[in-house]
Amino acid sequence: MPELPEVETTRRSIAPHLVGRTIRAVTTTKASYFFLTPPRELERRLTGRRVLALVRRGKYLLLELDDGARVLLHLGMTGQLFTASARSVRLLNATRSGALLPEAQSAFEPDVHTHLVLSFDDDGERVLFRDVRKFGKVQWLAKDARDARLSKLGVDALEATGALLYEKTRGRKAAIKTFLLDQAVLAGVGNIYADEALFRAGIRPTRAARSLTKPQCEKLARETVAVLMRSIETGGSSISDYVSADGSDGGYQHERKVYARTGEACSVCGSVIKRVVLGQRSTHYCPSCQK
DNA sequence: ACCGCACCCTGAGCGC
DNA sequence: TGCGCTCAGGGTGCGG
DSSP, X not given: OOOHHHHHHHHHHHHHHHTTOBEEEEEEOOOOTTBSSOHHHHHHHHTTOBEEXXXXXXXXXXXXXXXXXXXXXXXXXXXXXXXXTOOOGGGSOHHHHHHOGGGGGSOOOXXXXXXXXXXXXXXXXXXXXXXXXXXXXXXXXXXXXXXXXXXXXXXXXXXXXXXXXXXXXXXXXXXXXXXXXXXXXXXXXXXXXXXXXXXXXXXXXTSBGGGOOHHHHHHHHHHHHHXXXXXXXXXXXXXXXXXXXXXXXXXXXXXXXXXXXXXXXXXXXXXXXXXXXXXXXXXXXXXXXXX
């Protein structure tokens, strides 16, 4: 679900509820691979700590604590990070939301998918981390600990440059779409924005990465940054699960040109948008605009 | 070093 | 209604 724009929108909206506050209580669900740090240990490590900052690296969020430790968060595919007063039908199971729409107007009650709840001193609102599929992650990192997941990340996608793409694509015969999803090259691009960036750059996603010319790499870098920034401006994409801290939807799903538009007419040329599978991910493109 | 694939997990939506 | 199948903004780990 969440790619760089959704993670950044989440960061901006949830930070005011975390930064400067002291964690009074932590509740968790039972151990699962969602917890890279065992839930009981997490409770012990976090309780009493004050949050100094919330930063983003690619699709990861890092909570910086007053004892020098950090908490690594990843939203996976269905992760939702929000406050106790958030209201959204996306916070309910769809079957329930269909039957009980008005329920979205009442307070969210933590359910079996709500793996982490932080309560704060003073009158801070509780912050909840819910993740139905549990592809998300939470991990406590000791002071000065270097984390393998973070250290293998490439340049943040908002800093993408043509020179970098040109250099990194040399010798890479994988499809350019697959290449864009490689977090070791550009951190933050996911399935939606890879497709959208390639559309804006006029590049066919199936092309071998190494076949891109220097000018094409320049164009792709510019369009990648542009699409990510535009999505952040609109609050990210809410296609199935994503909500910001207060439960509100993003707006970028309304601006998509190709992602999940298979069979529809291209908004530029009218051709039928095609779908292929690359690296086990659905890939959408306009056969006439993208060469 | 790089590539493709299986797999982790839950739920929605579809055809029959 | 229910079953079986496919699909979903992610990442890791394994062979070749």
